[in-house]
Amino acid sequence: MADYSKEDFLQLIKRVGAFFTIKISNLFRNLDLRSIGAIAGLAFAVVFTWRLLRTPSGPQRRQPKRQAPTSGSSSSSSHGNANVNVTSSGISNSSEDSRTQNVIDELFQPVKPTLGQIVRQRLSEGRKVTCRLLGVILEESSPEELQKQATVRSSVVEVLLEITKFCDLYLMERVLDDESEKKVLLALEDAGIFTSGGLVKDKVLFSSTEIGRTSFVRQLEPDWHVDTNPEIVTQLARFIKYQLHISPMKPEGTAANVYTSTSLEQFFRST
Numbered sequence: 001m002a003d004y005s006k007e008d009f010l011q012l013i014k015r016v017g018a019f020f021t022i023k024i025s026n027l028f029r030n031l032d033l034r035s036i037g038a039i040a041g042l043a044f045a046v047v048f049t050w051r052l053l054r055t056p057s058g059p060q061r062r063q064p065k066r067q068a069p070t071s072g073s074s075s076s077s078s079h080g081n082a083n084v085n086v087t088s089s090g091i092s093n094s095s096e097d098s099r100t101q102n103v104i105d106e107l108f109q110p111v112k113p114t115l116g117q118i119v120r121q122r123l124s125e126g127r128k129v130t131c132r133l134l135g136v137i138l139e140e141s142s143p144e145e146l147q148k149q150a151t152v153r154s155s156v157v158e159v160l161l162e163i164t165k166f167c168d169l170y171l172m173e174r175v176l177d178d179e180s181e182k183k184v185l186l187a188l189e190d191a192g193i194f195t196s197g198g199l200v201k202d203k204v205l206f207s208s209t210e211i212g213r214t215s216f217v218r219q220l221e222p223d224w225h226v227d228t229n230p231e232i233v234t235q236l237a238r239f240i241k242y243q244l245h246i247s248p249m250k251p252e253g254t255a256a257n258v259y260t261s262t263s264l265e266q267f268f269r270s271t
Helices: 002-029 033-054 071-107 115-122 154-166 178-190 210-220 230-236 264-269
Strands: 128-132 168-174 204-207 224-227 242-246 258-261
Touching (some): 115 154, 115 264, 128 210, 168 210, 178 204, 224 230, 258 264
Parallel strands (some): 128 168, 168 204, 242 258
16 A cells, blocks of 8 residues: 555656646746746745655664663763873873973073183183193103104193183293204194184294293283293292192192192183
């Protein structure tokens, strides 16, 4: 019976469609306001028929109802979610605090001064420096050794170049012959001491006696003098504002204006 009624209904739809097809063709031939109304009615009928055919004939399946959670499971689930949220929030806050602390530590971390800044600070803004070569800049420790060779300490070159940037530097030494002078000047040139422009060969002074070297220092009147001979350091203590005594051990009775260090570079880098 249901199949028969559906077949009759489909036949009816076909007849209605044929009827409206004829009407549409007639309307387009003589289009007026009544024709427009008929077209609107036709569209409405077609839409209504289409929606009617799409409606399923069989009974709809009911979706199974979800069981309401019991009070125990609900509280347990809520408690579990709360724990997860609290834990996640704790981890997030801890991570943010850690990043914030790192930024603060980097911001207030003391800036390490450069070698040039250290040199300027240690020399107390002195503008003129005199320095002995043997045992300070050269590996050799006696004039007799200079007759064979002259070797510049590589570790002291950087410090010397920084000193020449803002100080008038003079180097001096006692030598036994002219060949020793040539060896010293060649060693300084090979080490790049003269390339900075702050030190020239004319500022490397040579004498034949220790008294002559002491006389050079007093005539130049430097703010600082660097030496390895404790006797000369003592003699110059009342004439020179500051002195640096290069010695493995600090001598007794050192004057207040005399500093002691094992090497020139160690004096400036041990701040």
